[in-house]
Amino acid sequence: MSQALLTVIGEDRPGIVAAVTQALFTADCSIGDASMMRLGGYFTIMQVIDYSRDLGSVEMALDPAIKRLNLRVHLDPIPSVAVTAALPNTRVTVYGADHPGIVAGVTGALAAIGFNVIDLESESSGSAERPLYVMVIQGYAPDGIESVRQAVLPLREKEGIEVGVHPLEAAVF
Amino acid sequence: MAVLPILTYPDARLQRKAEAVQVFDDALQQFVRDLTETMYAGPGGVGIAAPQVDRPQRIVIVDVRPKLGDNCHGLMVLINPELLAWEGMAVGREGCMSVPDFTGNVIRAERIQVQAQDVLGRERSYECEGFEARAVQHEMDHLDGFLFLDRLVSRKTDLFRRKNYQKSR
Numbered sequence: 001m002s003q004a005l006l007t008v009i010g011e012d013r014p015g016i017v018a019a020v021t022q023a024l025f026t027a028d029c030s031i032g033d034a035s036m037m038r039l040g041g042y043f044t045i046m047q048v049i050d051y052s053r054d055l056g057s058v059e060m061a062l063d064p065a066i067k068r069l070n071l072r073v074h075l076d077p078i079p080s081v082a083v084t085a086a087l088p089n090t091r092v093t094v095y096g097a098d099h100p101g102i103v104a105g106v107t108g109a110l111a112a113i114g115f116n117v118i119d120l121e122s123e124s125s126g127s128a129e130r131p132l133y134v135m136v137i138q139g140y141a142p143d144g145i146e147s148v149r150q151a152v153l154p155l156r157e158k159e160g161i162e163v164g165v166h167p168l169e170a171a172v173f
Numbered sequence: 174m175a176v177l178p179i180l181t182y183p184d185a186r187l188q189r190k191a192e193a194v195q196v197f198d199d200a201l202q203q204f205v206r207d208l209t210e211t212m213y214a215g216p217g218g219v220g221i222a223a224p225q226v227d228r229p230q231r232i233v234i235v236d237v238r239p240k241l242g243d244n245c246h247g248l249m250v251l252i253n254p255e256l257l258a259w260e261g262m263a264v265g266r267e268g269c270m271s272v273p274d275f276t277g278n279v280i281r282a283e284r285i286q287v288q289a290q291d292v293l294g295r296e297r298s299y300e301c302e303g304f305e306a307r308a309v310q311h312e313m314d315h316l317d318g319f320l321f322l323d324r325l326v327s328r329k330t331d332l333f334r335r336k337n338y339q340k341s342r
Contacts, residue, residue: 087276168266169265169266170266170267170268170276171217171219171240171265171266171267171268171304171307171308172215172216172217172219172267172268172269172270172276173217173219173220173221173267173268173269173270173307173308173311173312173321
């Protein structure tokens, strides 16, 4: 088994996930971690696939779906390494009046303390006159949650945003 | 005393609805001792429900002292437990001895009042909050055949969304 990262982008419409995953199934691929979501008016898929044949046959299997749904597809072979990354221990929630620089400001402050972003979801929301930006980050803070609070608190005034920092502990019952 | 084997998903026995305990005898006490030992031997070590060891009876044990120290009720043996009241909601990441190597976000009530019988059949009532309340709710779900997998929520629901809110015409 070899692994690849598959990227799919296309104008959002019903049936994209079904067409792509059915094609992968017929090409003997199995799907690992995946993120599939609408961004703007586009539907996006990024997923790790395991394939047993060659990448060419995967592309060939996807071809009818690509043509029918007008998709753009990209396949990157990746080395199959065991996942050893740390689990997220912190969630950072951000919201505020939308303006350029929120993401750069917040993630810059996080990077400075060695915070590893594992998952970032954001969206522009609100009305056209009062645009709102909402972002949820999950990641691993090597020096603990207090270091994250210290790092992002100054952004409240500087960027005019609300920032929440919450512990993320997986409790095993 | 004995550490009992834990059923793991996908095992259909985890999805059975458990029966109420009717008889409070020595055998029950022995089972509760074994179940308690099994809980302490587990990776979390803070909660367990009888269906997890293939005994479809309404028995839950919770002891969150490993996590909270003495700031909790300590060892709670909850037999035929019922939620009398709950309030508040919180998202928390949960894992389960019966679902190895997977954790996910689950919404639980923040404060609960639970009524149950103890191992001798006496009525007991507890008010729990936070982590302890979460543990009790997680274990009580096992009695109705639910796993935390049945209650997973998307990360995005951490913030309430009202986008694309449309009035019906």
